[in-house]
């Protein structure tokens with residue numbers, strides 16, 4: 001991987017981290033507990049609880065994404081970015097472009113999923 005490619009991917013990771021951090025605030029707002037004192041009907045309360053559950057799941061997903069981005073950025077700082085965590089081979093740049101948080105090469109990812 002060239003320095004320019006690394007810089008490009010780091011820029012994308014930082015941008016993504018920024019976007020997720022901002023979106024997290026909105027998700028937390030949607031996921032706040034439903035007050036039983038709210039003057040809403042039973043159906044509305046179920047709607048609200050369903051929305052809350054969705055927000056919670058979304059929040060978990062976003063936190064996981066943030067973790068993956070942090071890991072990728074720290075691996076960049078260590079000069080290990082782009083190395084497969086399993087076999088140590090270089091991960092193809094096309095794969096990293098599609099998913100900069102990838103930590104496994106195509107072969108190892110396939111082995112893990114299959």
Ligand SMILES: [Zn+2]
Nearest residue numbers: 084087105108
């Ligand atoms: Zn591998």
